[in-house]
Amino acid sequence: MESTTLESGTGTGAFAHELLLELVEIVGTYHVLTDPETMEPYRRDMQPLGEVGLPLAVVRPRTTEEVSAVVLACGRAGVPIIPRGAGSGMTGAANAVDGAITLVLTRMNDISVDEEAQVATVQAGAVTLEVKTAAQEHGLFYAPDPTSADWCTIGGNLANGSAGPCGAKYGVTGDAVRGLTVVLASGEVLRTGRNTLKGVTGYDLNRLFVGSEGTLGIITEAQLALSVSPPAPSTTLATFDDVHRAVDAVTRFLATGHTLSLLEIMDERCVSSVERYLEAPLNEDGPSPKAVLFGQSDTENSAALDAFGTACEEAGATLVYAAEDLAEGQMLMNYWSSLESALEQEGTWILHETTVPRTKVAELIERIGQASRNRGIYVGVHGHAADGTVHPMIVMDSDAEGQLDAAAAVYQDILDIALDLGGPVTGEHGVGRMKCDRFAQSVGETGMAVHRAIKFALDPAGLLNPGCMGLAQDTSTDRRTA
Amino acid sequence: MESTTLESGTGTGAFAHELLLELVEIVGTYHVLTDPETMEPYRRDMQPLGEVGLPLAVVRPRTTEEVSAVVLACGRAGVPIIPRGAGSGMTGAANAVDGAITLVLTRMNDISVDEEAQVATVQAGAVTLEVKTAAQEHGLFYAPDPTSADWCTIGGNLANGSAGPCGAKYGVTGDAVRGLTVVLASGEVLRTGRNTLKGVTGYDLNRLFVGSEGTLGIITEAQLALSVSPPAPSTTLATFDDVHRAVDAVTRFLATGHTLSLLEIMDERCVSSVERYLEAPLNEDGPSPKAVLFGQSDTENSAALDAFGTACEEAGATLVYAAEDLAEGQMLMNYWSSLESALEQEGTWILHETTVPRTKVAELIERIGQASRNRGIYVGVHGHAADGTVHPMIVMDSDAEGQLDAAAAVYQDILDIALDLGGPVTGEHGVGRMKCDRFAQSVGETGMAVHRAIKFALDPAGLLNPGCMGLAQDTSTDRRTA
Structure with missing residues (x-):
């Protein structure tokens, strides 16, 4: 399956060796991990149900220039790149692909605040809470509040269009974006956006890259709007x-x-x-x-x-x-x-996410309760009542048989129910590798064709996060552009 | 120049005649205008400085299906389409191109309001004020308030990402969009967005089409978020x-x-x-x-x-x-x-628009005053103080010599000043045909390459609003896809 495996032979032998030497040249030996044990923590996000591969290497750049050089080297070698931050995602979007490079951006964690302009300039690997804290030190407020704010990174928030409880009043991550620095599949560095509150100069590239889950470019830096602390x-x-x-x-x-x-x-x-x-x-x-x-x-x-x-x-x-x-x-x-x-006392929990028209939340909760009983697995629901985004918590009881299968089944049941109630496939966690089929079904053939057209306009060789959103599964393009 | 003229011969003879017959078949004789006099009101927007061509025909569809059929017919004939609403734009984005079809969407003006969901479903040609009024009749509020709300159309607001004074509190047109119906260059009908407040299902196509000035698709309908009337x-x-x-x-x-x-x-x-x-x-x-x-x-x-x-x-x-x-x-x-x-008493006014970091507004006003004196033409400035978007009003005195040249010169001076103060080329009026050079300069080579890649991914033959944003001036693609 192209989403998790490359053609056999890639990642081994002289070919891979040359690429690894290049990567060491770019980021230094210490930041190219190839030992399976040291790579292990970087192989998956928080979604235990997703498939996961073994990377050729884990690479940890420090600057946009290093990311650009890594992308160029991987492009020449035809080796795909899976960008990731802290791995707090819930959809497998950052899960490793066999033989690909996993690009970990957590060393890129610079934060600076322009108090007059009320803007923070933040590298992608900065932890969201640290952005909030830096803003606070200037009497300012960074509003977006994904629940994992104390450890997730801004790059992941941007790539997924993350949101939290405050979203209903203060908006979602995308609403805070003034500008982005993005490394394209060509290795070129694109700067999007503006210094001003408003701007309609050309296509809304800020919003195109926000939520694109690393499939169109690698966001390395962002200018984020701050406001006065409430x-x-x-x-x-x-x-x-x-x-x-x-x-x-x-x-x-x-x-x-x-x-x-x-x-x-x-x-x-x-x-x-x-x-x-x-x-x-x-x-x-x-x-x-x-x-x-x-x-x-x-x-x-x-x-x-x-x-x-x-x-x-x-x-x-x-x-x-x-x-x-x-x-x-x-x-x-x-x-x-x-x-x-509390749920950790009851078993291993999986945070699901689904969005329905706000008035359907009661029906959603009841139908999820029914699915939970049918499958014999605990599912509790909490969420953002003002916007209809709720988080079913699937809790696997380690003492009971077949809980992983039940979890996988109820995960799909919940998607069925949400789609049936008129919801999209995802409200704030993204499509990733868990919801590709439902995504295709939900946006339809024309929608998928538009996604593919945009994806391959910006990443013709399918170098960036292939398989995510189901966007590299049906191209016949040879990745090696040499 | 490709932005205003087609290759000689298009628009005349048997070729054009066949297309016109097809168009009559689709929308009815009454809604295909070819007489220069009846086409005159549809040739330009409110920007008197822009270039303008003579359309092959003005076509006025009533439904999304008709728009799709028109796009297919024009695609087969290789005749470009300039979509427009009421023509309240200020950048020449809707100005006619010689030999192209001008597609006027004002007959598509249905509005319906779902009170429970707080959403208005609106065809592109509906006048913005009528959307506000329809919302009001249900005790609801459509927030975006371009100053021309009493005659501009929602389609134009969407295509330009329009905004008004309330934007600083309530956001701009794009913020209100839940979903869009878009006719693509292929004639396919794409539905973007969702029924819910939040959604990150795939690329943010709502935001990609909003502000794309008719170059990526023709927006025929939108679901717009309403709120409780303040x-x-x-x-x-x-x-x-x-x-x-x-x-x-x-x-x-x-x-x-x-x-x-x-x-x-x-x-x-x-x-x-x-x-x-x-x-x-x-x-x-x-x-x-x-x-x-x-x-x-x-x-x-x-x-x-x-x-x-x-x-x-x-x-x-x-x-x-x-x-x-x-x-x-x-x-x-x-x-x-x-x-x-008031300004009408003083001469013919041109509404300019520029955006700078908010704290630079005083300097902007002073420097525009200087440019006004240098060029010997009246320029007054007003605008949205909270977001830095200001509107220089250039007023031509019909008793004075050379005022049109002076207006054209000060128009460019003002762009220079705004760019120098760190602004984008445009905050809420778009790029159109007036700001192409500055746009290219402002987004840079990589930015333009990305715009071109997206444009030609969705409109490979350059059928839709060619020349707008400077996006069809350097393609060698033959438009005739027959």
């Missing part, structure tokens, strides 16, 4: 005995025209896991709520949270609790932020 | 005796983290024209202010406008006046909304 958020939590009521509360709230900086939903399975983990049931004497909503507002006045509380009450919440201060707010948010730790 | 805005006006103080006020205000729904700047020349037109000087006994800021806020509380007033006072405003009610606010805004009418 006040610390106030928090309200509401519980419901019916997930439809929770979704109705969201609808009622959004109809007021107010915006929250965070509006998250969690289903009964997730909540009960967290309650066990925190040893603090939300309802002392009764069962776990069927759904919980978490609302946060970071404005100076309470109008938005007041409207949220009213909407929850009108929708029939069993409890609406507005935290009295920041400390209590953080205590309430523990029920949200402890989820991954 | 309250009617409150207004504050501030005057300054130095344009730097006005820009400083904007900087101070933005540092507070508040956002206004409108924050406009106007220089002395614009203000004095409006004062004469309204017969109402802002300063009874003295000269016109050197700069005026208009601030509007559409939130329920006054925090943002209070902060704006304070910022203006701290920056040394000569007057800060907060309107007491909506009526008075509208009276203040007359100084802003009467500008075009």
